Amino acid sequence: MVNPISAASAPEKGTSLWRDGWVRLRKNHLALFGLAVMVFFCVIALLTPWIAPYGYEQQNLQLGASPPSAAHWLGTDIFGRDMLTRIMYGSRVSLLVGFVATGVALVIGVLWGTVAGYAGGRVDAVMMRLVDILYALPFMIFIVLLMVVFGRNILLLFLAIGAVEWLTMARIVRGQVQNLRHQEFIEAAFSMGLSRWIIIRRHLIPNTLGPVIVYTTLTIPNVMLLEAFLSFLGLGIQPPQSSWGLLISHGVESMEEYPWLLIFPGLALSITLFALNFLGDGLRDALDPKASKD
Amino acid sequence: MMLLNVDNLNVHFHTRAGVMKAVDGVSFSVDHGEILAIVGESGSGKSVTCYSLLNLIPQPPGKIESGIALFEGRDLLSMQPDTLRRIRGNEIGIIFQDPMTSLNPYLTVGEQLIEPLLYHRNLNRQQALKRAVTMLDEVGIADPETRIHNYPHEFSGGMRQRVMIAMAMIAEPKLLICDEPTTALDVTIQAQILSLIKALQKRRIIAVIFISHDLAVVASLADRVAVMKEGRIVETGPVDDIFQKPRSGYTRTLLASIPSGSKPHPSQPSDQPLLLIDRLTTCFADNSGGWLSRQKADKKAVNEVSLTIQRGEILGLVGESGSGKSTLGRSILQLVPVTSGTVIFDGTDLVGLRQKRMTPLRRRMQMIFQDPYASLNPRMTVFDCLAEPLLYHGLATRKTVTAQVLALMDDVGLARAAIRKYPHEFSGGQRQRIAIGRAIATKPELIIADEPVSALDVTIQAQILVLILALVEKHNLTMLFISHDLSVVRYIADRIAVMHHGELVEIAETETLFANPGHDYSRKLLSAIPALSTNPTLSTRPPTKLV
């Protein structure tokens, strides 16, 4: 029997692809900036009830709409309510919708895509045909319809948006799984006699994770955009709840006289979208093996 | 005066990992009407050298640092981009390695063929098309008037390479650069393309730079040979000198690495068959018709193949691409669904066997794959990769597994220190060692090796072949060795089976087949092998070192 790891050959540490990706991501300043912004916004949103400078419904009718000042950094709306406070509360809804609906899309999409890609053959054909058919449906219109028919329910909003976004996720995962299935290392695992579950857990999932992470990051801004779009039309979040889309919609009504009511919520939304998109692009460059060739 | 005179060419690639000296002070010359072969393994800088002359390397990351390349007295490297452009495709033509990707799939071949004439010769379309038809005829494409309106995907690989040659020659260049023009082709097609290039070169008296990794191909073609290694030319000389009295050690290693002659130590196969295959047929459903066309034209990839593999022998399985040799290997291991026939492994018919009974049998038969880059899970370390089969089949416990993995690594010649490394940190040859280690981990009786050395450079290939032979002997393995390369199979196999269009056309003892092939196709295959210089003293065996 050989002596395990003799002193002369201390094992060298290998660099996994994840580590490689992290090293690449760390060099991408824009992506890191995006990550920092997102972390900052999420912390603020979580702590809003304790750190907001004013009460959410606290009015000051004498003050009315006032431009930014020392007391109200981002100004006040026509009822004299502090805009910073309202944007902070709005961020809670906007981010919540973004994360939860993306979560819904992630779960459905990954399950659907993995099953279709792994099963292959007829099962795959039927499952993906269904996705094709759903793709052809005018979903935006359906969501509008849903909100009209069933009222503006935030839970329904999560489900409806998640139900649209899972399609692309399913396609990406399925493509990835199908691609992997024909890779020789999966075939090798199969020829070793490994069970299906072990092949999926040890060989398939770790190798699909990269694209899923990237696409998830890029789905969040899409979902937030959808929510804002619906709220803007008056079909999404309803007062007294608030979201950035709703604030923008109110801001538009009086933008001529009080432009800050439009500009600040707009900035908040745009900055978040920027941050998430930069982060997503950075992750793609870092984790996509195709991009790592150079 | 020489046609082309390259002096002290330096090309560097500036990557994140640092500066790579792809071409490091290369000097050579090409005379009018001569064929210069540049030979080297992958990464030796042979292609970069030629692409740099025509400013075809991607910049960045590539950069031509210094050097002079006088083409008829004009320096290619320092001239204006527009002047150089007028030389490309006009005075210097170039043929690339992969004819499948080198033609634009969105344009007809005629449209692509006439471009050099339109932009360098100022012909109008009619004249150019007429010229293109003649040219296609000259490179041996039948019915050129019709074919000229076809798209590249309507041609086979060999035909596309003929189109590429026609395109490079149509403006009547003085120098033709051929970058591995036959590497992507089957051996019989390779022979045709090589004789075409030679015939055209003779007829038009042009100079050719022929880049290749394959010394055997070069031997029958070139006037002079330059051997490159790691960006430098290590030896230049007339072709006979290079093959008869190589001066540099590297050239000698290259020559010695070419598998030649028969198996060094023939194994002693027993009389007991390990594997009995009877009328095995595997079909692939042809789904290209879409769901509207209900036709189910099944393509028979393997058609009624019967053969027997004796315990302890290495059976070579040869055939060109699409002959069904890989599918046969996968059908034996039940990695693809078999249509009909039986595969009896040590008394058990594997066809249609339930998974529960198949799993313990899988331990006893393993596979080695062609592509060492795709056959290893990129997210598993060497340890994970080798420990997985051991633990799964209960051949090791948590306590003993490290020692067993290290022993395996010793067996296949991997440094023990590399146990925690990931596949992407290894070279191709080392990866193939990992894959071989994984295959022998479970102490199998049968190994199916599917082109295990065709993705490797010739010196690495020789090392892996020696390793395989040693392991077969040490562990008393039985092997089905699938390859397109007859010289490799001759070197390793006891018997050879030849496949063509899904059918087994001949099976014979190795030397019997080479001396006296029984089937027409076998004869055709054998005659297409590029013959190395016939000096018997040089056909030595590969170096017998393991690492």
Added chain:
Amino acid sequence: MLRFILSRLLQAIPVLLVVITATFLLVRCAPGGPFSAEKAVPPEVVRALEAQYRLDQPIWQQYLSYLGDLAHGEFGPSFRYPGRTVNELIAGGLPITAELAFYAMLVAILIGVCAGVIAALRPNTPQDYLPMSAAMLGICMPSFLMGPLLVLVFGIWLEWLPVSGWGELAGDKILPAITLGTGYAAYIARLSRGGMLEVMTQDYIRTARAKGLPERVVVLKHALRGGLIPVVAFLGPAFAGLLSGSFVVETIFQIPGLGRFYVQAAFNRDYTMILGTTVFFATLIVLFNLLSDIVAVWINPKLRHQLSRSR
């Protein structure tokens, strides 16, 4: 090729049926009938109305007769605008929305493709960063934010362009078209950059250069076709997006198009109008997806060849 188009058309039929059925059921399941909202109406009037709109029949009969009407191109009467049919309303709004979508598409494709190709020619240089940063801006500035800001700057502060209306004042079509188009221009720019970058590394581009073709020919003749395939595939979804985008833009700029009708119908619970417009939009979107699929196949000789061979 004809066979391919035919088979795709056949596939579109179940999609449309799903859309019609789902919409029909959703609208019929909606809580609160169309007339229950406002003032008390005498029961006999309700009955008469219900008879007029066939609401007294069982639901499957309503469904079948609705399908029958659709087959004749009839979308039925409007609930809210008595005496007017959904057909008339659609016919009134469609030309305006179509014109708006056309201009927006023009903006999106022209700006998007040019920016993307220019960026891809010199990746990782200012020539790449500048258009791509602009594209990122376009993606992160949704139309309902971009529109009001454009109005604020060009309409109200600078007073260069009219802030609302359609075809009434000179230049009043510019802001809506830009508002609707920029987001898609940004997407198309990113897609065409990606496509071009991918194609420019292909072997056949090297072949084209090796033939000594001028760079202009290499890009326009050899690279553009393959590079724009992702863009063509995106045009179908982009069209669907433009239609829903028109809801916002027509609301912001008070354009009497289909999108504004739809949003108003949604608020008024004008169920026949919602049903009719949804079915109409869905048909358009399905058709445009079909069209972009066909074009994608048509510009790719290999796919074309496979289709003609599989006869």
